[in-house]
Amino acid sequence: MKKRLRKKLHLGEFQEFGFTLNIKFTEENTNESLDTFVESFLDEVIDPNALDFGGGGDRFDFAGFVVLAARGSVTEEHRALTIAWLEKRDEVTSFEVGELVDAWYP
Template sequence: MATNRSRRLRKKLCVDEFQELGFELNVEFKQDLSEQAIDAFLDDFLADAIDANGLDYVGGEDFGMVCLGERGSVSEEQRSAVEAWLKGRDELSKVEVSPLVDAWYPGNAINASA
């Protein structure tokens, strides 16, 4: 694909100055946790960690991607807030939060302008 793209196309493709950042997360629940406790945790997670920080979550109950709820990038402060919230929960035995990555093309490097 050509690298000399118009501004409109760069915006449509979410590349270069329009790159959007998010982060991946991977959690493991304690083995003795009931389905009701997992459901309650997920409800709390979506309300207190995701919605409260203006974010969206795409994924399952143990792995997913967190992006901004509107066009744009997740900030390092938002990523840290979600990580702290997850690490403060007793239901989890493991929490892994990735650094910020390109939300549309995870293999791409992060631009300095993003």
């Protein structure tokens, strides 16, 4: 396969990776505290590390997928930063940060 086609299809050296994120909150969590959580997550984890996040949820469960904002792949460091940040959050009862997977072809 030609390089141009591999790039267009995100294959080979152009493959991009991301990871899933699943979060469970305390029962005391409110819609307002969820909004605050999401804003903090975006301001402290996603934006400073040039990441993108797609997902959503409610005051009990929150899930999504994290990728690099530009072409390329997230790294194990990005996963570790996310895990460390989530471990410090009081409103989070449990979370699961998935392994790096192909962002274009599940």
